[in-house]
Amino acid sequence: MRPAKAVAPRPVVRAAAVGGDVAGVPCPNCRTPNPPDRRFCRRCAAPLTTATAPAPLPWWRTVWPLRRRTRAGSGRMVRFLVVLAVVLALCAGGFLLMPAGRHLIEDTRDKLGKAKAVTATRVEASAELPGHPVAHATDGLSNRYWGAPAPGASVTYTFGKPFRLVAVIITNGASSAPEDYAKQARALQVDMEVTDRDGHKTHKKLTLSDKPGPQTFPTGISHATTVRLTLDSPAGLAPDRHVALAEVEFFQRS
Numbered sequence: 001m002r003p004a005k006a007v008a009p010r011p012v013v014r015a016a017a018v019g020g021d022v023a024g025v026p027c028p029n030c031r032t033p034n035p036p037d038r039r040f041c042r043r044c045a046a047p048l049t050t051a052t053a054p055a056p057l058p059w060w061r062t063v064w065p066l067r068r069r070t071r072a073g074s075g076r077m078v079r080f081l082v083v084l085a086v087v088l089a090l091c092a093g094g095f096l097l098m099p100a101g102r103h104l105i106e107d108t109r110d111k112l113g114k115a116k117a118v119t120a121t122r123v124e125a126s127a128e129l130p131g132h133p134v135a136h137a138t139d140g141l142s143n144r145y146w147g148a149p150a151p152g153a154s155v156t157y158t159f160g161k162p163f164r165l166v167a168v169i170i171t172n173g174a175s176s177a178p179e180d181y182a183k184q185a186r187a188l189q190v191d192m193e194v195t196d197r198d199g200h201k202t203h204k205k206l207t208l209s210d211k212p213g214p215q216t217f218p219t220g221i222s223h224a225t226t227v228r229l230t231l232d233s234p235a236g237l238a239p240d241r242h243v244a245l246a247e248v249e250f251f252q253r254s
Contacts, residue, residue, distance in 0.1 A: 115166050115251040120157035120227075127153045129242055137248050142176035142214075145244040151187065153243065154230040162197040162223040163252040169214045170206065171247035181212035184244035187231035196223040210235050214247070 022042075024034045029046035039048055125134035125146065132147030134155050146155065170190065173181040190206040206217050227250065234243050 109253065114254045116254045118159065118163055118250050118252040120250070121160045122158040123155065124158075125153065125155045132242075132244070137245050140247070142171045142246045143180070145174050145184070145246040147184070148231055148243040148245070151232055151234050151237070151243060152230065154228055155245075155248075156226060156228045157248075157250070158226050159224065159250075162225050165194060165219045165221045165224040165227070165250060166253050167251045168192070168206070168217045168219055168227075169247075169249040169251070170208060170217070170245070171212075171214045172208050172210075172244075173212060173246055174244040175246055176212050176214070178212050182236055183241075185234040185237035185241045186210060187233060187243055187245065188235050189231075189233035191230040191232060192219075193228045193230075194219070194221045194224050195226045195228075196221070197225050198223070214249075 022033050022035060024036050024038075025048060026033055027041035027044060027046055027048065029041060030044045032041055032043040034042055034048060040046065041048060120138065123134055123138055125148070127149055128134050129147035129149060132145055134146045136144040137146035137155065138157075173186045174184040175181055186208070188208050188210060190208060192204045192206055194202045194204070196202070202221050204217075204219065208215055229248065231243050231245065237243065
Protein backbone atom coordinates (compact mmCIF):
# COMPACT_ATOMS: atom_id res chain seq x y z
CA MET A 1 0.00 0.00 0.00
CA ARG A 2 1.10 3.53 -0.74
CA PRO A 3 1.40 5.89 2.18
CA ALA A 4 -1.36 8.50 2.59
CA LYS A 5 -0.68 12.09 1.57
CA ALA A 6 -0.34 14.50 4.44
CA VAL A 7 -3.15 17.09 4.73
CA ALA A 8 -2.40 20.56 6.06
CA PRO A 9 -4.43 21.44 9.16
CA ARG A 10 -7.32 23.85 8.71
CA PRO A 11 -6.79 27.43 9.93
CA VAL A 12 -8.59 28.35 13.10
CA VAL A 13 -10.32 31.73 13.07
CA ARG A 14 -9.67 33.60 16.25
CA ALA A 15 -11.19 36.86 17.20
CA ALA A 16 -8.75 39.70 17.17
CA ALA A 17 -7.77 41.05 20.49
CA VAL A 18 -9.42 44.39 21.00
CA GLY A 19 -8.56 46.78 23.70
CA GLY A 20 -11.32 48.13 25.79
CA ASP A 21 -9.92 51.61 26.20
CA VAL A 22 -11.38 52.96 22.93
CA ALA A 23 -14.45 55.14 23.11
CA GLY A 24 -16.56 55.76 20.02
CA VAL A 25 -19.48 54.62 18.00
CA PRO A 26 -20.39 51.00 18.79
CA CYS A 27 -20.47 48.50 15.93
CA PRO A 28 -24.06 47.70 14.87
CA ASN A 29 -23.01 44.01 14.59
CA CYS A 30 -20.88 43.22 17.65
CA ARG A 31 -21.29 46.42 19.71
CA THR A 32 -17.53 46.98 19.86
CA PRO A 33 -16.55 50.65 20.30
CA ASN A 34 -14.66 52.09 17.32
CA PRO A 35 -12.79 55.37 16.77
CA PRO A 36 -14.82 57.98 14.92
CA ASP A 37 -12.54 57.89 11.86
CA ARG A 38 -13.02 54.16 11.15
CA ARG A 39 -15.31 52.91 8.39
CA PHE A 40 -15.23 49.24 9.37
CA CYS A 41 -15.39 47.60 12.77
CA ARG A 42 -11.94 46.79 14.19
CA ARG A 43 -13.30 43.55 15.62
CA CYS A 44 -15.67 42.00 13.04
CA ALA A 45 -14.99 44.24 10.00
CA ALA A 46 -18.68 45.07 9.65
CA PRO A 47 -19.39 48.44 7.96
CA LEU A 48 -19.94 51.19 10.46
CA THR A 49 -21.86 53.52 8.09
CA THR A 50 -25.41 52.45 7.22
CA ALA A 51 -26.71 53.07 3.72
CA THR A 52 -29.13 56.00 3.58
CA ALA A 53 -32.45 55.53 1.82
CA PRO A 54 -32.75 57.36 -1.52
CA ALA A 55 -34.71 60.59 -1.55
CA PRO A 56 -38.30 60.27 -2.78
CA LEU A 57 -38.87 61.11 -6.42
CA PRO A 58 -40.74 64.30 -7.40
CA TRP A 59 -44.26 63.78 -8.68
CA TRP A 60 -43.32 64.32 -12.34
CA ARG A 61 -40.75 61.52 -12.09
CA THR A 62 -43.48 59.07 -11.09
CA VAL A 63 -45.15 59.30 -14.52
CA TRP A 64 -43.96 56.94 -17.22
CA PRO A 65 -41.50 57.18 -18.96
CA LEU A 66 -39.85 59.57 -16.51
CA ARG A 67 -40.26 57.32 -13.47
CA ARG A 68 -37.04 55.38 -14.11
CA ARG A 69 -34.04 56.28 -12.01
CA THR A 70 -31.00 57.19 -14.02
CA ARG A 71 -27.92 55.07 -13.58
CA ALA A 72 -24.97 55.58 -15.91
CA GLY A 73 -27.11 57.57 -18.36
CA SER A 74 -30.02 55.11 -18.61
CA GLY A 75 -33.33 56.70 -19.64
CA ARG A 76 -31.84 59.93 -20.92
CA MET A 77 -32.72 59.19 -24.52
CA VAL A 78 -36.34 58.47 -23.59
CA ARG A 79 -36.65 61.76 -21.73
CA PHE A 80 -34.98 63.60 -24.60
CA LEU A 81 -37.49 62.16 -27.05
CA VAL A 82 -40.40 63.10 -24.79
CA VAL A 83 -39.15 66.69 -24.47
CA LEU A 84 -38.57 66.85 -28.23
CA ALA A 85 -42.11 65.62 -28.90
CA VAL A 86 -43.54 68.29 -26.58
CA VAL A 87 -41.53 71.02 -28.31
CA LEU A 88 -42.65 69.84 -31.75
CA ALA A 89 -46.27 69.72 -30.59
CA LEU A 90 -46.02 73.31 -29.33
CA CYS A 91 -44.47 74.43 -32.62
CA ALA A 92 -47.18 72.68 -34.60
CA GLY A 93 -49.87 74.28 -32.46
CA GLY A 94 -48.32 77.71 -32.99
CA PHE A 95 -48.17 77.14 -36.74
CA LEU A 96 -51.82 76.11 -36.91
CA LEU A 97 -52.80 79.31 -35.13
CA MET A 98 -51.09 81.39 -37.82
CA PRO A 99 -53.01 82.44 -40.98
CA ALA A 100 -51.13 79.90 -43.11
CA GLY A 101 -52.05 77.17 -40.66
CA ARG A 102 -55.70 78.22 -40.63
CA HIS A 103 -55.80 78.19 -44.44
CA LEU A 104 -54.30 74.70 -44.42
CA ILE A 105 -56.99 73.48 -42.01
CA GLU A 106 -59.80 75.05 -44.05
CA ASP A 107 -58.47 73.61 -47.32
CA THR A 108 -58.29 70.16 -45.73
CA ARG A 109 -61.87 70.47 -44.52
CA ASP A 110 -62.93 71.51 -48.03
CA LYS A 111 -61.39 68.36 -49.50
CA LEU A 112 -62.82 66.05 -46.85
CA GLY A 113 -66.27 67.62 -46.63
CA LYS A 114 -69.16 67.68 -49.05
CA ALA A 115 -70.17 70.72 -51.12
CA LYS A 116 -73.73 71.88 -51.69
CA ALA A 117 -75.12 74.52 -53.99
CA VAL A 118 -75.88 77.98 -52.64
CA THR A 119 -78.21 80.45 -54.38
CA ALA A 120 -77.72 84.21 -54.51
CA THR A 121 -80.50 86.40 -53.16
CA ARG A 122 -79.83 89.16 -55.69
CA VAL A 123 -78.16 89.18 -59.13
CA GLU A 124 -77.27 92.43 -60.90
CA ALA A 125 -75.51 92.89 -64.26
CA SER A 126 -73.76 95.98 -65.56
CA ALA A 127 -75.32 95.32 -68.98
CA GLU A 128 -77.59 92.77 -70.65
CA LEU A 129 -79.22 92.26 -74.03
CA PRO A 130 -82.97 92.01 -74.62
CA GLY A 131 -84.12 88.42 -74.46
CA HIS A 132 -80.96 87.35 -72.64
CA PRO A 133 -81.20 88.75 -69.09
CA VAL A 134 -78.66 87.97 -66.41
CA ALA A 135 -81.24 85.80 -64.64
CA HIS A 136 -80.70 83.18 -67.34
CA ALA A 137 -77.20 82.58 -65.96
CA THR A 138 -78.60 81.35 -62.61
CA ASP A 139 -81.80 79.54 -63.61
CA GLY A 140 -80.31 76.04 -63.60
CA LEU A 141 -80.72 75.66 -67.37
CA SER A 142 -77.76 75.56 -69.73
CA ASN A 143 -79.73 76.16 -72.96
CA ARG A 144 -80.36 79.82 -72.05
CA TYR A 145 -77.67 82.42 -71.42
CA TRP A 146 -76.86 85.90 -70.21
CA GLY A 147 -75.94 88.08 -73.18
CA ALA A 148 -73.37 90.85 -72.62
CA PRO A 149 -72.96 93.43 -75.42
CA ALA A 150 -69.16 93.62 -75.09
CA PRO A 151 -66.20 92.44 -72.99
CA GLY A 152 -65.87 94.12 -69.60
CA ALA A 153 -69.48 93.51 -68.62
CA SER A 154 -69.87 92.23 -65.06
CA VAL A 155 -72.44 90.49 -62.91
CA THR A 156 -72.64 90.76 -59.11
CA TYR A 157 -74.12 88.01 -56.93
CA THR A 158 -75.25 88.91 -53.40
CA PHE A 159 -75.88 86.18 -50.81
CA GLY A 160 -78.10 86.21 -47.74
CA LYS A 161 -75.43 85.24 -45.22
CA PRO A 162 -71.66 84.67 -45.26
CA PHE A 163 -70.51 81.21 -46.31
CA ARG A 164 -67.39 79.23 -47.20
CA LEU A 165 -67.13 79.44 -51.00
CA VAL A 166 -65.42 76.19 -51.98
CA ALA A 167 -66.01 76.10 -55.75
CA VAL A 168 -67.54 77.90 -58.74
CA ILE A 169 -68.85 76.03 -61.79
CA ILE A 170 -69.13 78.03 -65.04
CA THR A 171 -70.87 76.81 -68.21
CA ASN A 172 -69.51 79.04 -70.95
CA GLY A 173 -71.02 80.06 -74.27
CA ALA A 174 -74.57 80.11 -75.52
CA SER A 175 -75.34 76.51 -74.50
CA SER A 176 -73.80 73.31 -73.20
CA ALA A 177 -74.83 71.59 -76.44
CA PRO A 178 -71.87 71.45 -78.87
CA GLU A 179 -74.00 72.50 -81.86
CA ASP A 180 -75.16 75.72 -80.12
CA TYR A 181 -72.08 76.50 -78.01
CA ALA A 182 -70.17 78.56 -80.60
CA LYS A 183 -73.12 80.53 -81.97
CA GLN A 184 -72.10 83.47 -79.80
CA ALA A 185 -68.78 84.75 -78.41
CA ARG A 186 -67.34 83.22 -75.25
CA ALA A 187 -65.23 84.84 -72.50
CA LEU A 188 -62.01 82.89 -71.98
CA GLN A 189 -61.00 84.95 -68.94
CA VAL A 190 -63.24 85.79 -65.99
CA ASP A 191 -62.03 88.12 -63.25
CA MET A 192 -63.66 87.08 -59.96
CA GLU A 193 -63.82 89.45 -57.00
CA VAL A 194 -65.14 88.02 -53.71
CA THR A 195 -66.01 90.32 -50.81
CA ASP A 196 -66.24 88.85 -47.32
CA ARG A 197 -68.27 90.02 -44.34
CA ASP A 198 -65.46 92.33 -43.18
CA GLY A 199 -65.20 94.06 -46.54
CA HIS A 200 -61.96 92.33 -47.54
CA LYS A 201 -61.78 91.60 -51.27
CA THR A 202 -60.15 88.53 -52.84
CA HIS A 203 -59.34 88.53 -56.56
CA LYS A 204 -58.96 85.43 -58.70
CA LYS A 205 -58.51 85.14 -62.47
CA LEU A 206 -60.37 82.17 -63.92
CA THR A 207 -59.13 80.84 -67.26
CA LEU A 208 -61.82 78.98 -69.19
CA SER A 209 -61.35 76.41 -71.92
CA ASP A 210 -63.12 77.14 -75.20
CA LYS A 211 -65.38 74.09 -75.04
CA PRO A 212 -68.99 73.37 -74.09
CA GLY A 213 -69.99 72.01 -70.70
CA PRO A 214 -69.41 72.95 -67.05
CA GLN A 215 -65.93 73.88 -65.81
CA THR A 216 -65.12 73.72 -62.08
CA PHE A 217 -62.83 76.16 -60.27
CA PRO A 218 -61.87 75.53 -56.61
CA THR A 219 -61.86 78.75 -54.60
CA GLY A 220 -61.58 78.22 -50.83
CA ILE A 221 -62.71 81.66 -49.60
CA SER A 222 -64.30 82.07 -46.17
CA HIS A 223 -67.19 84.33 -45.16
CA ALA A 224 -68.10 85.31 -48.73
CA THR A 225 -71.03 87.72 -49.09
CA THR A 226 -70.80 89.01 -52.68
CA VAL A 227 -69.15 87.70 -55.85
CA ARG A 228 -68.55 89.81 -58.96
CA LEU A 229 -67.59 88.22 -62.29
CA THR A 230 -66.17 90.33 -65.12
CA LEU A 231 -66.01 88.85 -68.64
CA ASP A 232 -62.79 89.29 -70.58
CA SER A 233 -60.76 87.90 -73.54
CA PRO A 234 -63.69 86.84 -75.72
CA ALA A 235 -63.37 84.22 -78.46
CA GLY A 236 -65.52 84.31 -81.60
CA LEU A 237 -66.58 87.94 -81.15
CA ALA A 238 -67.95 89.59 -84.29
CA PRO A 239 -70.12 92.64 -85.09
CA ASP A 240 -73.21 90.44 -85.23
CA ARG A 241 -72.31 88.45 -82.08
CA HIS A 242 -72.26 89.13 -78.35
CA VAL A 243 -70.62 87.48 -75.32
CA ALA A 244 -72.70 84.65 -73.88
CA LEU A 245 -72.53 82.99 -70.46
CA ALA A 246 -74.87 80.03 -70.02
CA GLU A 247 -74.72 79.21 -66.30
CA VAL A 248 -72.84 80.05 -63.07
CA GLU A 249 -73.14 77.87 -59.93
CA PHE A 250 -71.73 78.47 -56.46
CA PHE A 251 -70.99 75.81 -53.84
CA GLN A 252 -70.48 76.03 -50.12
CA ARG A 253 -69.12 73.54 -47.59
CA SER A 254 -71.87 71.54 -45.94
